[in-house]
Amino acid sequence: xTLGEFEYxxxxxxxxxxxxxxxxxxxxxxxxxxxxxxxxxxxYTTLDRLEKKGLIKTWMGDPTPERGGRPKRMVRVTxxxxxxxxxxxxxxxxVSRGVGWAR
Amino acid sequence: MTGIRKQESGIRxxxxxxxxxxxRLSRLLERDEREAVWGDLIESHTSPARALREVxxxxxxxxxxxxxxxxxxxxxxxxxVPLGFLLSVASRGFADSAASYFWLYVxxxxxxxxxxxxxxxxxxxxxxxxxxxxLALAGWSWSTGYALGRLSRRAWWIVALLFGVVVxxxxxxxxxxxxxxxPEAHFRPVGxxxxxxxRVAFVLWPAWFGLTRGRAQGALPASAIGVAVILxxxxxxxxxxxxxxxxxxxxxxxxxPGPDGVFATADDLRPLWWISIVxxxxxxxxxxxxxxxxxxxxxx
Numbered sequence: 001x002t003l004g005e006f007e008y009x010x011x012x013x014x015x016x017x018x019x020x021x022x023x024x025x026x027x028x029x030x031x032x033x034x035x036x037x038x039x040x041x042x043x044y045t046t047l048d049r050l051e052k053k054g055l056i057k058t059w060m061g062d063p064t065p066e067r068g069g070r071p072k073r074m075v076r077v078t079x080x081x082x083x084x085x086x087x088x089x090x091x092x093x094x095v096s097r098g099v100g101w102a103r
Numbered sequence: 104m105t106g107i108r109k110q111e112s113g114i115r116x117x118x119x120x121x122x123x124x125x126x127r128l129s130r131l132l133e134r135d136e137r138e139a140v141w142g143d144l145i146e147s148h149t150s151p152a153r154a155l156r157e158v159x160x161x162x163x164x165x166x167x168x169x170x171x172x173x174x175x176x177x178x179x180x181x182x183x184v185p186l187g188f189l190l191s192v193a194s195r196g197f198a199d200s201a202a203s204y205f206w207l208y209v210x211x212x213x214x215x216x217x218x219x220x221x222x223x224x225x226x227x228x229x230x231x232x233x234x235x236x237x238l239a240l241a242g243w244s245w246s247t248g249y250a251l252g253r254l255s256r257r258a259w260w261i262v263a264l265l266f267g268v269v270v271x272x273x274x275x276x277x278x279x280x281x282x283x284x285x286p287e288a289h290f291r292p293v294g295x296x297x298x299x300x301x302r303v304a305f306v307l308w309p310a311w312f313g314l315t316r317g318r319a320q321g322a323l324p325a326s327a328i329g330v331a332v333i334l335x336x337x338x339x340x341x342x343x344x345x346x347x348x349x350x351x352x353x354x355x356x357x358x359x360p361g362p363d364g365v366f367a368t369a370d371d372l373r374p375l376w377w378i379s380i381v382x383x384x385x386x387x388x389x390x391x392x393x394x395x396x397x398x399x400x401x402x403x
Contacts, residue, residue, distance in 0.1 A: 039156075039160050040160065042164075045164045045168070064142075066145075067146045072139060073135070
């Protein structure tokens with residue numbers, strides 16, 4: 001399964017967050033890691049794409065007061081998603097060996 | 104102090120307007136997604152300006168994705184353009200025809216004439232034709248709206264907007280001043296006004312109801328097939344009026360008297376007979392869909 005860079009970032013952020021993986025949290029995780037802004041448009045359309053590929057599973061969580069009573073779109077990385085992310089990571093590590101910026 | 108308060112109030116007002124815009128824009132998203140996005144925006148204390156950008160970006164992406172599907176394009180090519188044009192021309196033609204006959208009878212008639220059987224029969228025939236025309240127009244429009252709602256799905260608002268534009272503007276480059284009684288200068292504004300009312304009441308309004316029904320979940324009830332059969336019968340009865348509304352105002356196809364050489368008799372040539380098929384396309388779609396749903400229910 002071929003992954004895009006942003007898809008890999010999302011899978012990794014969701015995996016790191018575990019049970020607390022949902023839209024806003026993943027977005028914050030990506031923004032902190034990359035130092036770049038992550039738009040809601042990119043986030044939600046990529047979530048759909050990953051779910052269609054079977055790499056994640058999403059569902060609507062319970063509403064919470066800090067979100068004005070709105071529910072979260074919860075995310076869980078599937079086994080297929082973990083495998084795809086691991087393959088992407090390994091490929092990046094292999095191709096980066098010996099280049100100046102890989103320390 | 105007053106200056107600072109004014110500034111604060113201005114900022115609050117601007118912020119309110121932006122939030123309202125975000126709220127309106129977010130209605131174009133699916134319900135679950137809208138809720139999740141709103142929750143994310145609230146939780147991350149997003150500014151109204153950024154929220155507006157974010158939601159607009161998501162809406163644009165969603166709409167672009169919808170247009171990758173064939174159905175909205177199919178709705179555009181087979182319904183919005185041909186049916187929008189046809190309903191626009193028909194509504195104007197029916198309105199002008201009814202208005203000019205009404206004017207004719209009001210100008211030349213007297214209550215006493217109703218005692219004359221021939222006069223009475225003429226008035227009843229004209230009134231029945233006008234009623235049949237408007238009823239058929241509403242039926243075509245409802246079924247058109249239904250098919251649009253069914254096919255365009257999340258692109259419904261763009262498709263509906265384009266349909267409205269076609270209905271309102273299609274008759275702009277044409278005129279119906281050739282219809283009898285119409286050239287009267289003092290009658291013309293009434294005729295134009297009436298044409299607008301007919302377009303809203305018998306095209307846009309029923310089409311909106313049809314669109315709402317088409318977007319709703321679930322297939323039409325079996326009774327829809329009955330309604331469709333009535334509409335098909337009505338179309339066959341009113342086919343002459345429909346063809347006539349295209350002939351007048353455009354001059355594309357001249358009315359042709361048949362072998363008897365007399366215009367408006369039964370043997371007149373009908374080069375536009377196929378127009379009724381175009382008008383019935385959304386009804387046909389409706390019938391096929393209702394029949395397929397019924398067959399699926401039986402199979403289940």
